[in-house]
Amino acid sequence: MISVIVTLLTTAIGAFIGTMYGSKKLYEFQQSGKIATRKTALKAVEILKKYSGQPYNKAGSDFNTSLSISEKRAVLVALHKLGIPIIVPSTIAFQISDIQFSDALIVKEELESIAAQLDNGNCDYLFYEDVENHFSSNLRLNTLRELAKRYVNSVMKFSRYDNGNISDPKNWETMYFTPGEIQAIMVFYKRVHDQMYYEDNGNLRAGIIEKLLTEIEIGLWDSYLFWDYAAHQNMLNQNILATLMSKMLSSDSKNNSDSPVHIQTKD
Incomplete structure (x- = not known):
């Protein structure tokens, strides 16, 4: 043992x-x-x-x-x-x-x-x-950010606001981008093509280019860069339709409320 x-x-x-x-x-x-x-x-x-x-x-x-x-x-x-x-x-x-x-x-x-x-x-x-x-792993994301920065540096930097319209350099689409690249940044383009970025004299606001580049770099515009243009346009069209319908309903409601009410009485 x-x-x-x-x-x-x-x-x-x-x-x-x-x-x-x-x-x-x-x-x-x-x-x-x-x-x-x-x-x-x-x-x-x-x-x-x-x-x-x-x-x-x-x-x-x-x-x-x-x-x-x-x-x-x-x-x-x-x-x-x-x-x-x-x-x-x-x-x-x-x-x-x-x-x-x-x-x-x-x-x-x-x-x-x-x-x-x-x-x-x-x-x-x-x-x-x-x-x-x-x-x-982030190849597409980095590509889209670079395209957005290219637009800001090569196109938006030289744009002006005049008589209610924003004018970009002539033929910028074919000069700086391929058709596929244009399609990729179209939603971003629509979002930054806005009067708020310009002074009353038509020039870009001071420091706005540098601010936009920083925002692109840190990812604040990623959602717009990944947003399909057709889907974005569909959303805008739906919003426009909803606004029109709301105005029509509001107008009908107002007209109905303004109409005189006839009260029938028994003899």
């Missing part, structure tokens, strides 16, 4: 030790992978830091040649979410082999703050997130 108990205890202790050892090794392996990826992310930050005081796009070539595809795939999502201004393509699929940056100025202190977060392991959960999915 004692030998059986000893055997069971020995087996249990051995299994426990084996499990603990295996878990320890697995944890060490996972940590070593995270540490290696942190070093890759820090390497990327150091490449950008060399161009402190210059626009980020100046570092693009160095960044793409100094980091392999696999290295970029491991850390790009983390870098982007930490504030590195990687350009999300608006019309084509994301190309990991040719990362593009905006012309925002590189600030050394900001990069050092990002490096500290990476080094402390605060962003380990962002490593190895699907890069293509992260940068391409």
